Amino acid sequence: xxxxxxxxxxxxxxxxxxxxxxxxxxxxxxxxxxxxxxxxxxxxxxxxxxxxxxxxxxxxxxxxxxxxxxxxxxxxxxxxxxxxxxxxxxxxxxxxxxxxxxxxxxxxxxxxxxxxxxxxxxxxxxxxxxxxxxxxxxxxxxxxxxxxxxxxxxxxxxxxxxxxxxxxxxxxxxxxxxxxxxxxxxxxxxxxxxxxxxxxxxxxxxxxxx
Numbered sequence: 085x086x087x088x089x090x091x092x093x094x095x096x097x098x099x100x101x102x103x104x105x106x107x108x109x110x111x112x113x114x115x116x117x118x119x120x121x122x123x124x125x126x127x128x129x130x131x132x133x134x135x136x137x138x139x140x141x142x143x144x145x146x147x148x149x150x151x152x153x154x155x156x157x158x159x160x161x162x163x164x165x166x167x168x169x170x171x172x173x174x175x176x177x178x179x180x181x182x183x184x185x186x187x188x189x190x191x192x193x194x195x196x197x198x199x200x201x202x203x204x205x206x207x208x209x210x211x212x213x214x215x216x217x218x219x220x221x222x223x224x225x226x227x228x229x230x231x232x233x234x235x236x237x238x239x240x241x242x243x244x245x246x247x248x249x250x251x252x253x254x255x256x257x258x259x260x261x262x263x264x265x266x267x268x269x270x271x272x273x274x275x276x277x278x279x280x281x282x283x284x285x286x287x288x289x290x291x292x293x294x
Contacts, residue, residue, distance in 0.1 A: 086226055086241055087155055088278070089184035089209075090114040090289065091123060097205040098123070098180050102249060104132045114288045116181075117281045118155045124222055125178040126213060127253050137177075141223035142216050143167060157212060159227045159242055159261040168223070171212035176256055177222055178249060179209040181241075183289065185278055188236040197236050198274045198289045201243075202267075210242040210252060210261055225261060232266035243268075 093112040099105065102125045110123045121136045140153030154167060162168040183200035184207070201207050213222040225242045233240040240263060244252055248260040272291040277283045 086184065086186065086224065086237075086239060087118055088186075089116050089179075089181040089241075091116060091180060091206070092182045094182075094205055098134075101204060101206055101246065102132060102134075102178065102180060102208065104134050110136070113284060114286060115278060115281060115284045119153075122222070123180055124211060124213060125180065125208075125249075125253070126175070130254070132249075132253065135220070137213055137220045137222045139223075140221055141167070141171070141212065141214055142219060142221045143170065143214050144216050146216055153221065154223050156226045156239075157223045159210075159225050159258075162212065162225065163258070168212055171214050171223075172256060175213045175215075176253055177211045177213045178244060178253065179211045179222065179224055180206040181209055182206055184241060185274070186233070186236045186240075196274050196276060196278050197271055198278075198291075199233070199269055199271045200289075202270050204246065207241070208244045208246065208249060210244050227261060227263050230263035230266045230269075232269055232271060233263070236271070 118139050122139050124137050140155050157168045162172045187194040187196050189195050210225040211222045226239045227242045229240045242261045243264040251257040273293045278288045
C-alpha cells in the first residue's frame with residue numbers, strides 16, 4: 085500500500101505544469117498522510133481546476149458510517165470494482181506531488197526512501213474522486229513497480245506523462261495507467277523521522293546513509 089507523499093507550495097510551477105488558472109493557497113507539506121486534505125487537479129465544465137479533497141475515497145452511495153476509505157486503487161481492477169468504476173467513468177483527477185515515500189524491509193526494521201521527479205517540478209499521480217453530500221474525497225491509482233521502484237516495493241503510484249494529463253481527465257485513457265520510466269525518477273534513503281505523521285519539515289527529504 086502506498087500512503088505517504090509530499091508537496092512543496094510552488095503555485096506558479098503547479099499552475100504551469102497542470103495548465104490550471106486557479107492556484108490554491110495550499111501550504112508546503114513534507115508528510116501528507118491519509119485523511120488529510122490535498123491539492124488535486126480535476127475537470128470543471130471541461131476546464132482543469134485545482135481543488136482541496138480529503139485522501140481516502142468515499143463513494144456517493146456510501147452510508148454515513150462508512151469505515152472503508154481506500155487511499156489506493158489498483159489500475160488493473162478500477163473498471164470492474166464497484167467502489168471505483170463510477171468514478172473511473174466520470175470523475176478522474178491528478179494529484180500533484182513533489183515526491184513520495186516508500187519503505188523497504190521487514191516489520192520493525194523498515195528503511196524509508198524518498199522518490200522524486202528528475203525532469204519536472206512535480207509528479208502527476210492518476211486518481212479518482214467522489215462527492216458524498218459535502219464531502220469530497222480521492223484515491224490514488226497504483227500499478228506494478230518499475231525497475232527502480234522494484235528495489236523497494238512491488239507497487240507504485242501511476243505517474244502520468246505530462247502529455248497524458250488532458251486525455252486522462254477528459255477521456256479516462258486506460259493506456260496511460262502504466263509504470264513510468266525509471267530514468268525519470270530519483271531515489272534515496274531518508275531518516276525514520278518520516279515514520280511519524282506529525283513530523284513535517286524539509287529535513288524529512290534529506291538523504292541519509294550516503
